[in-house]
Every structure is written in C-alpha cells, then in structure tokens.
Amino acid sequence: MENIGVNWQLVVAFLINFLVLFGLLTAILYKPVLKMLDERAAKIKESLEQAEKIKEQTSRSEEQIKAAVEAARKEGQVIIAQASQIAEKIKEEAKDGARKEADAIVIKARDAIKLERDKSIADLRSEFSNLTILAAEKVIKESLDAPKHRKLINEVLEQSNTFKQN
C-alpha cells in the first residue's frame, strides 16, 4: 500500500476537499439552478394553462357571438315578417276605407242627384200646372175658335219656352 502512496492523512484531506466542494456546489450551483429550473417549469406550465384557458374562453365567446347573431337574425326575420303582415293589413284597411268612402260618395251623389231631380220634377210640375191654369184661363176668357185655339196654345208654349230658357 505504501508503494502506491496510500496515506490516511491525505485521504482525510481529500475527503475534506470533496465535502467542501460538495457544500459549495450545493450552495452556489444546485440550489439556485434547480430553484430557477423549477420556477421556470412552473411558469411555463402556468402560461400554458393560461393560454389554454384563454383559448377556451375565446372559443366559448365566439360561440356566444355566433348564437347571438343567429338569434338576432331570427328576430329580424320575425320583425320583417310582422312588419310585412302589418303593412298588408294597413294596405287592406286603406283599400277598404277608400272603397267605403267612394261608395259613400257615390251614394251621396246619387241621393243628391235624385233630390235635385225630384225637385226639378216638382218645380216643372208646378210650373206646368201654372201654365196649364194660365192657358185654361185664357181659353176660358176668350171665345174659342180653332185658329184662335191654336194660336193660344202656341202662345202658351212660347211663354213656357221663354220660361224654360230663363
């Protein structure tokens, strides 16, 4: 053993060396670096999880937006359908009203015409009877002969004509 140099003092010295190196490396290498690696791993994991969460959220909100758009479209369609229905109704109502009004006007006009006519007829009749009475008076007043008769009637008619023209 002496020939290859085993020396217990030196073994102890090297043992102390090794332990010193062990302690120093633990303090300045293993602890800080492992801590940093752990921290970084935790951070990466956290970021990945966050990214996943955000992705999920995005897809969820996208779906929500899609659903909202779909609902709005449906609502719009409903509104349009309702509006066109209402418009149809209004048109129909307007048409009905117009027709009724026209009918009323026509009826009114007809009534008015009828009234006018009745009045004219009544006027005419009274006029005519007056004339007849006038003529009869004249006829009765004078002695009646044929030519005179004719002349009288013509006179009356002429009078009535002049009346009519007035």
Next chain:
Amino acid sequence: MSKLGCSSRLVVILGIVLLALFLASFVMGPLGSKFFNIQVPTELQVSKPHVVLPSEAMFHVGDFKITNTLISSWITIILLCLLFFFATRKMKIIPGRLQSFAEVVVDGIYNTIEGVAGEKHVRTFFPIVTTIFIYVVTNALLALTPFWGSWGPIEHVTEGAHSATVIVPFLRAANTDINLTLSIALVSFIFIEYLGFSKIGPLKYIDSFFQFSALGKAFGQLFKGDGKAFISGLAFGFINIYVGLLEILSHFIRIVSFTFRLFGNMTAGEILLGVMTFLVAFIAPVPFYGLETLVGFLQAMIFAGLTLVFGVMAVTSHHEEGAEHN
C-alpha cells in the same frame, strides 16, 4: 475568391510547418535518432516518463505533506467555485450565457439521474452524484492543460545503473493520486450504505442481504408440522445467509474497484501521454490528448453512474431488484 485562395494557401503553409515539426521531432526523438543513428543533444530531448505512483510532497505543514495532487484538487475546487459563483450570482428567468451553461450542466445531469433513479429519488442522488462527476471530470480535464505535470524542479534519479533527470511537477493530475480516488470511493460507499439504512430502514436493509424472513417462514412450516418444507426452507435460508455475506463483501469490494478503476485509468493516461511526448514530441500526442479528454469524461461518468446505480439498488427493496446483482 482571392480571400479564399489566401486562406487556403495559409492552411497549406500551416500544414507544411506542422508536418515539418512532426518529422523533425520524430527524427530527433528516440526512435528517429536510433534509426538514423544521429546524436541529439540531451537538451533537445524529452526525458523519459518516470512513473511515480505516490504523489510528491511539495511542502510540509508539521507532519502533514501537502502534495502536488492536493494542490491540483484545490485549484479544481477554486476554479469550479469561481465559475459557478459568477454563473449563478444573479439568477434570471431569461438566462445569460454563464447561467445557461450552469443550467445546461445541472439540467443535463438531473435528467440523466431522473432517467435512472426515477422522479421519486432524483433529489436524493443529485447532489452527491453530480459533485462526483464534476469533480472528477474537472480534475481530468485540468490535468491536460500545459501547466500540469510539466512545471517543477528537476531532480536526478538513479535507478540501479541508469540515472535520469526527472521533473517533479508542482501540479500533478489529481485523479492520479490514489488517496483522492479512495476518498471519493469512501464517500460513494458511505452514501450508498447510508441510503440503504435510512431509506428502507436498518432492519429491512440488513434483511435484504440475508433474507431472514425466508428462514422465519421455514420455522413457521415446522410449527405447522410440514417437516419437508422446513428442511428445504432451512437449507435455502442458510444459502441466503451465505449469499448475503458474499454480498456484503462485494459492497466493500466496491470501494477497491472504484478506487483502482479511476486511479488506474488516469495514471495510465498520464503515462500514455508522457510516452507519446517522449517518442514524438510534437503533433503525435495530439490525438492522445483527445482520447484522454474522452477518457476523463468517461471515467467521471462511470464513477458517478455506478454510485447512482448502486444507490438505486440500495433504496429499492431486494425483491424488486431481481437479477440486477453483479
């Protein structure tokens, strides 16, 4: 184009110079001078490597010898501490270069250990195994730098009829001192046995060698009245005790094998480099320096790896371990 031509010309010139250096050193070396029968002044010769296994004392402090290998190991420790102190002084989430280096070292070794020991035991093994690896590999690589083994007082040694001039280096590869390898082997041994005792319990750990529980079961068979099972159980029980004794012996032999594996490989490497430099002083030793770099890494990995594997074997119970014994 002209720039490229210039640089390729430079390469050619450099190649010629290196080749000339190689040939000159070959001719002037012991092989060439014998072959061509020329006398070379001794000042121009590289001295023959003089193998001294014990490390040489540089100073004495009282009774204690401060050897050149001890100084080397101090330098290793100082360099490592400086490097990693500056690397991890200000730890940042986004690392700088030095911090990245420290992280690569730690993370690489950590993952390797995790692969062998499993996630549960990584942090138990990590500090010791990593320290062994870094210490051994730094010792080995530092020993390949120019200052090691070449710088020191010259002594004249007479061995029988021959007399030779030898350098007693101030700095000698720390791994070539058996005291250093023995100290790491002891650390490894104590660490492994401590793990065995503490992690799976002292009684269970001792039982994992001798399998007393099997012997107890055999006595149980006796009380049940099964004589045949008792006899065979007793026989196997004694075989187990014998195997356990051998196994305990093998645990102690690990110290020796750890010690001599590293010591032998590193000493052989030093001698190989010395001999190559002695034969052909220039160029020829370069590939061997590459080889020794590899060997340094490999030996550090083997030392740390075996510590790890033995430790894993100690913390896993005997039954799970199965046929891993060798």
